[in-house]
Amino acid sequence: MAGHRIFTTSFASIYELYVAKVERKGHTRAEVDQVVRWLTGHDDAGLRQALDEEIDMEIFFARAPRMHPNASLITGVVCGHRVEEISDPLMQKIRYLDKLVDEVAGGKKMTSILREPAARAS
Template sequence: MPQHRIFATKFASVYPLYVQKAERKNRTKEEVDQVIRWLTGYDPAGLQRQIDQGNDIETFFAQAPAMHPNSSLIKGMVCGVRVEEVEDPLMRKIRYLDKLIDELAKGKAMEKILRR
């Protein structure tokens, strides 16, 4: 089965779209970074390194220090698909991130987004 094309997309090309989506709703780049770091375990330098190196999304998630143990608590719909029902582990991680950015853009409190 061929891989989905999003896997080969550069994270650096998707990242500004996440920031734009958040900023349109009066959220900040720092909040986007906080959400990404919470999910993946990257520190600020590690996240910036991934962007600067131009790694694809598959590599971005493969090199993530540690997916947050509460990431399995992320539930809901993204693009008409239930996040918790996505079978492919990489696609599920991508959908987790999409869902978190959606919640940020919708004005949800950071404590709830980070599943505290």
């Protein structure tokens, strides 16, 4: 998938599509921000800077402070591809984010979306 068009698409334009998708389903921009920060390690200032500078997806992920260690727990199908089987690292990161946004739009609980461990019974 080297040189895929999405790599050079601005993060800001994709982000606005994410927000529109979740808002159509009754969810919020804050929820999109939460999953973006969780996955990439960007803080609010870093996220805002990425949006203001209109950097592309490749640069956005290259500048990510750290991918969440539980990102590999994200599984499922996005755009007809199983995210856990995508071989291109950048495309996989993009599809991880797509999957998280899909889960927000679908109304999944945030604890599940963020792959938090289940509370242990006492």
